[in-house]
Amino acid sequence: MRHRVKKHRIGRYGSHRRATLRNLAREIIKHGSILTTTAKAKAVQSFFEKLMTKAIKAKKADKKEVSVALRREIFKAIGDRRLVNKLVDEIAPKFLERPGGYTAIYKVGPRRGDGAEMSLIKLVEEE
Template sequence: MPNRKFGRASDQRAAILKNQVTTLIINGKVETTVARAKEISAIVEKLVSSAVKESDNYTTKEITVSAAKIDGKGKKVLKTKTAKSGAKYEVVDREVKTKTVQVDNASRLAARKAMIKWVNKSHDAEGNIINPVNKIFDDIAPRYAGRNGGYTRIIRLGARRGDGAEMAILEFV
């Protein structure tokens, strides 16, 4: 847990940091106070460096998947069956396919679980669910593959009107 208290109870402090870390990962930048930006930066640096380290630590595996057959209009194809009693009924026609899936190795899975502590699942403008952990591994980590730290920058904006708090923009480099 970070050092700064921000004048809040620990559960509120954790919620603020979690929300802002998630916002930074999804949007690429967040506007906040300088003190919060420093804390968020420290957290995100650790998450990204962990993702960069574990980026290629997975295997692929073929699995069999049973899925409903779909007709041209996008509806499920039905077929008629006969029960032992002679009654006829319809069931969804299914097809079995093989599919290649990615399986994380133990250390990569542990890194993902550690990241889940610092992010919330989010939604985009269309309402689709975005998993920030997947975004870190799929989008952010490959950008910084050859870099050792320094993934974020803090740009100071000046005092906030109202309470005079020093404001900053935190963004990925």
């Protein structure tokens, strides 16, 4: 039974899974979109959405202490100050009025080598 089991395992043990999600989230921040397997895309989507929510709260924060605390939480998850600043100062202002759903997953097709289902995960652009 899978009662109260919420995380995507993606075939890795704990520290390897965290490192994989961290690296995928970094690439989304750097490039805006990445091509990966569908399972990894679904796993990183929830991880990245939580970071994005913290970044938006940090951008909207009135007090500097709140903004710094949220930036430190994002840094704990990502591990790169420049990417934290890019997320909060450049990417988050585009999504200030959006209540959620900052990323979209588009299925691309099977990978040539092993047939794994590939997907493109990218930041949603405002219309």
